[in-house]
Amino acid sequence: MKVAALAGGVGGAKLVDGLARLLAPDDLTVIVNTGDDFRYCGLSISPDLDTVCYTLAGIANQETGWGLQNETWITLSQLKTMGAPAWFNLGDKDLATHLERTRLLDDGVPLSSITRGFCEAWGVKPTILPMTDDPVATVVIDTAGNRLDFQEYFVKYHWEPAVKAIEFSGIDKANPAPGVLDALKDCDLVVICPSNPYVSVAPILALPGVLHIVQQKPVVAVSPIIGGAAVKGPLAKMIGELAGQPATAGFAANYYKKLSILTGYVLDTRDELEGTLLEGWGIIYETVDTLMISTDDRMRVANTVLELASEIYGDK
């Protein structure tokens, strides 16, 4: 079964890691959000791409989910000593990734080629694609009218501002990166990882041509909400602010259903009662403990996704 997975950062990376352990490398393409990419102190930083690649390479920090294991913080400490703002966590080893990516981008190498090179260097076997080689910036507009770069909102302001709207600046002029549309066309299943629908999955779906193809494929999404809360990050708070309702596993399912792309849904066992809602919508579902910490956890959730896909194909 050929799978194309749409992924954001930490949650997405964990499911993708599970999928990568169950599928042949040639059968898995991961399309990664780049709306969070930004320039920081001159460096081009791609947080979601790095999280996915580090995780698949087995070099990610297991505790934080982002960054590298056995990391040191000498440059960051020095920045603090100088009184410089140091809100973005730049580890010493992680810095090498940003420096080399920036050097190559400045030389005109597209992000997709750079990512391929990094994956080769790190021994990452599945195909990892940035959603686009063009600049797209996720902008959070808060209720005070401030326009915040996503990483400012997320890291600098600890997602405290109340969100009024989200924009993907540059999305209209952006093209899907080479390989993105083909991977979607050629796959048997699109997997939407348990990433934030508003800021991690929406930018990918908003790229010209993507939604139309995804609508014609079986799509299984994994709920990013467990028991009314997001495992990590601002999703539950955002649902309250943007949709005016509490965060539920069903809300996330409905988000994709409204885009006419949801075939199957993986719910956390804690949200089993919401299955009735999905049944009513004609969406098949499966429940499982979706909290992914260990490798076994990741494989368990990935396996549930693939079982649901088999069911979908069996149903046809």
Added chain:
Amino acid sequence: MKVAALAGGVGGAKLVDGLARLLAPDDLTVIVNTGDDFRYCGLSISPDLDTVCYTLAGIANQETGWGLQNETWITLSQLKTMGAPAWFNLGDKDLATHLERTRLLDDGVPLSSITRGFCEAWGVKPTILPMTDDPVATVVIDTAGNRLDFQEYFVKYHWEPAVKAIEFSGIDKANPAPGVLDALKDCDLVVICPSNPYVSVAPILALPGVLHIVQQKPVVAVSPIIGGAAVKGPLAKMIGELAGQPATAGFAANYYKKLSILTGYVLDTRDELEGTLLEGWGIIYETVDTLMISTDDRMRVANTVLELASEIYGDK
């Protein structure tokens, strides 16, 4: 005695350190070459400014002359692991300087203001000015016609290419940084540090308005050549390639004499015989061991410069 010193990197920083130990902070302004500044992996790097500031702050690496003491190289090692070109030595602490400078430059803060802020943070008391806030790039044109950024020529290619010409790209549109012309007008003495005349001192003198003021001031230069060799760097080789003659202490003196700016010259004792030449030109000189390693060495040479200046004022 108010002194304005023109300085490049390591040699200049050492003499300036000696001067800073003999003069009141208000009486010393250092005008630093920025022609070597460049962008590397997205970072704005100012090698000469950093060397002068680190040296005066007492935090420079004593062995290399450039970079910081007790430095670590975690990011650089990681870059090498990734197969990235890593020809420029980016230390982990030094990286913080480059990141913060780049952040501020990208925010529109001029280099002179940034340098002032760094000096305050590092406890550097004399005034350190970049020669300009505008972009000027020293370009080395080799005999094969290649145009090399100075740091490429200097660090990446270990000054192996034979130099045919040197250009200061952007110099015509560059203005001296705020304070530069005033410091030169207000001083009693201009000191030309034992830096490379072609690539460290020439860019400063080539800025609009600078040479004219310097020509009206007593100027004492310290020979950058000792016994036919440069203490560090490509100067002796460059003299052979650009002037077609061997490097001598007298050659460097003549370089400044031809610009009508040389009043006094400090020669190394090993080059004492060249004193006759200087006498013939009507330039007063003093000999001293100009090799500066220890603090005492730096103070000895600085003291000789100031004695020569007193002689010049006594002669008047």
